[in-house]
Amino acid sequence: MRLGEDEQWMWAEIRREYLPPGRPRQLAVVVPDVKLPPANPLRAHDRPTTREPVPEWVRKLSPPRPQDDPVLFPRQVDGQLGLFPPPRRTLVTADAGRIRDRPIPQLDLVDAQLADIARERKVGGAWLNLTRSLARLALAAREPGQRQVLPQTLDDLPSMSPTIAEALRRVGLLADARSRVVPGSGVVHGSCTRCLAWANDRRQVCVACRQFARFHPGSGECERCRSVQPLAEGLCRFCTVLQTQAVTDFDGIALEGGDQLWFGAGFAPKLRTTDARYPPRTRRKGRFVAKKRLVKAAARAARSISDHLIDPAQTALFEAPARDWASLGESDLPAPTPEAEAVMAEFARYIRSRGWNPDHQRSSTRILRILVSWLGVRAPIREIDIQAVALLSSNHTGARVTDFLRRRELLIAEEKTSADLLRARDTAASLPESYAAAVNTWIDVLTGQGSKPSRPIAPTTIYNYVSFAAPILRDFSAQGITDLRQVTKEIIEAALKPLSRPHARSVHTGLRSLFRALRREGLIFRDPARTISLTIARHKPVPLPTDRLKGILDNAPDARSRLVIALVAIHALMPGEITSLHLDDLDRAQGRLRVRRKSRPDHLVYLDEMTLELARSWAAERFRRWPRTPNPHLFINRETAVNGEAPVSRMIIRTSLKGTGLQAGKLRQDRILDEAHEGADPVRLMRVFGISAITAMKYVSTAHPADIRPDPIAP
Structure with a gap:
């Protein structure tokens, strides 16, 4: 790493040469909180054909080279007569740069006239630079001793010949029109x-x-x-x-x-x-x-109607898999039925009503044309077929088609399957045969599909439980335990003993959920993991430094990011709660926001003046960018704006906090802890932030440790 200007190294980089080894190098001292200057290479070694811009300090060291190509319009002796008439030339705009340093008589007069024309036409500097370059070519193409420019010379210019002719005419440098002398060899x-x-x-x-x-x-x-x-x-x-x-x-x-x-x-x-x-x-x-x-x-008019139209009166014998649309070309589509043509026309009106450019939605129109031509519109179309056609190429987009058919009740929606749930099932299938059925029953209970009704938990949590418990179950099988009813408390404690405390805690949580679910379903008689307790360290909330919180709203890139940061840093909302907010949940007249929560009462947030102003700004931008979107959620993006139900992912929280270096969880803890310092009332925290009593007591005990007595019956 070199700090400073090394001309030998600089010229080697520009000329794509390599310096011999053994050259002295200056080392840089790394001092905390002191930022080093950037040290970027002048060229990309892994891309030898890439042409990088030369830095400004290199241009100052490089001596200027005059541009005067003698091949283009070679200089001749004044008064010399040509033996042959000049042939017709093919000039390009870049030719002006080849003679940019050549002194050309009367060029300053033409440049002044072009500047006047630019002011008359109210055009910018790009137009003026282009016309000046073309005027340089026209004046340089004159014959020796010739002062005026022939009109046929302007025909050789790539463009702007009438404008150049007008500028030459104003200064008297345009000759009278005459027929071009064509060489006899032509x-x-x-x-x-x-x-x-x-x-x-x-x-x-x-x-x-x-x-x-x-x-x-x-x-x-x-x-x-x-x-x-x-x-x-x-x-x-x-x-x-x-x-x-x-x-x-x-x-x-x-x-x-x-x-x-x-x-x-x-x-x-x-x-x-x-x-x-x-x-x-x-x-x-x-x-x-x-x-x-x-x-x-003519071929389109001679097409016949598809033989594969779906008849709604015909009963399906079995559920067919997704069709293979890759073998069908768009050039040999069957003729659409009158009902299909009406649906296509309605889709075109739907695109215009949403304010979209029809030329930009041809990929969606292409998918709908393929589907209705082959399958018709008398019966609903499966969403899995729309997804299969959309996979043909990047010129096929199915999101708008799915939303349109859903609105017309012509869509058979595909059941959404979580990727985490599929991975949990695959993990269960990889276990020994004696354990696979029990683990699948456990997954059914966690998803709310057991013999008794229960509240389903998140698929991510299900996969975490299964992934932590699967290695222990394989160890049980290796020890010769073929049935989970043979597992005892001592066996579980022996399996948890060599593990680290955090890992043992996760494994114990998964095993405890497993045996509780199996006992509930009547597959085992007792729960061996119920009486096992582990000593773990509970981390208390830690406040964030004030300097890290200063100016986080000013560094937000847009209105949506500023509102997300305000909801986390001021009102302590969690990422899942933010992404599930609806536009109707925001009551700007009364300054309130309703937070939807699963299996719990909704939480009502009273917005402060700054957050309410940020909400107004985002609502205005949302309406400006997507005025006719059917998505009811408060936060949407380019993909979810065309979908009637899907919320945005939690990635918008990371994107909003990307420039701050903070995490949403740490920012939320700091806000609740700051409020807990104002008073040792856990009920107030529960009302303001909608948290549970246990969570509120954790923050109160952290903020006021001297006022909280230990629980006499706590383990």
Whole structure:
């Protein structure tokens, strides 16, 4: 690491060279709370073809190099007459940079006129820089001793030739128009010998055949006419045009035993043409493209209705898996029924009513067209089929189609399965056969599907329980225990003894839940883990330093992040409570917020003035970005705005606190602990933050340890 400017190393980096080893290096001393300057390389060694921008300090050390390419418009002696007329040039805008340092007479006069034109037209600096570059090219293209610019020279410019002509005309540097002198070598006598077109211009090879040979180099024998010419897929240009014109004979030009010839020049088949069969103001397309469109339209009109339309009156024999849509192409879709066409038209109106750009929703329209063309709309469409079509490519999006069909009651929703629950089932299946059934019964009880009704717990908690208990159950099987009824208290204590205290606590919690569920279902007679107790260290809440809390709202990137931080830092809401908030839960008139909680009464939060103002700002931005979203949640993003029910993930809490270096749990603990310091009343904490009595006593005992007496019956 080097601190400072090393010119030898700098030039080696720019020229992509490597310095010999053994050069002295300056070490940097790391001092706490002192930030070192950035030390970024000038080039990416793992990307040798990448071109990095040169830093400003390197540009100052690099000597300026004048730009005057002698190849472009070479200097000539004034008064010298040219032997041959200048050919037509093909200039590009970048050519002006090649002669940017060449002194050009009268350029300052033209630049002044271009500045006046820019002020008249009220255009910016980019337009002025472009026109000045083109004016430099026009003035540099003058012949020796010539003061004015010929009008045909402006035709060689890539763009802006009328503007350059106006600026030259104002300063008297534009010559009178006259015909361009064409070199005699440019005219070749004869007719086109390849496509047999009669152009009446005495050219042996027409321009179209020259272009064809340019894009298809090399010659060979044509498969159709047996002539030796440049080929494209085995055919010369003459045969390619004939077959393209006669593939669908709309114009009646196909001949039996002969070929249709055509006139050349302005009457020859061109790539751009008009067609009366297209509606007015339709963009012009090539004749061959128009022909292909007509062929597709004729094939589309001849399509038949799908043989796989779903009949709602037909009873299903069994539940079929997801269909394989990868083998079906969009070019051979069956004809849609009138009901399907009506649904497609309604979907287009639905897109416009939501304020979306129809051109940006073609991926959604493509999915709906595939589904209704093959399956129809008389019966609901399964959500699993929408997901299968959406997986075909990135040009297929199914979120808006799912929401639209759900609103029209044409959707068979797919049952949501948690990934954590599936992993828990897989872990149970990997256990020995004597334990697998018992663990699956345990999972059924935890999900509320046991013989007795119970409140289900979170799938993440279920997976944690199973993952902690599975290794112990495998050890039991290795010891020869084939039935969980053989497990005793001593066996569990022996299994927990070699484990660390935190790990033993997690394993004990899982085993205690397992044996409690099995005893409840009548699979075992007693619970061996019930009387086992472990000594654990309970961590008390710790306040955060004041300097870490200062300015956290100012560092938030947007209105949503500021409101999330306020709800955590001021009102101590948990991430799950924030993501489940609905827009109707916010009562801005009375300054209240209702927090929804599962299996518990809702908690009412009274918002302070700052939080209420942040809520107003986010509500205004939410309406501005998604004015017609059907999602009822307070916090939404680009993905959930098109879904009628899904909440955002808890990742928005991390995103909101990303720049602060704080965690939501630590910030919530600091807020409750700060309130507990104001008074030793646990009931007040329960009312303000909606926490339980045990949690409130934990914070009160931490804030006022001298006022809390130990519980005489506590273990």
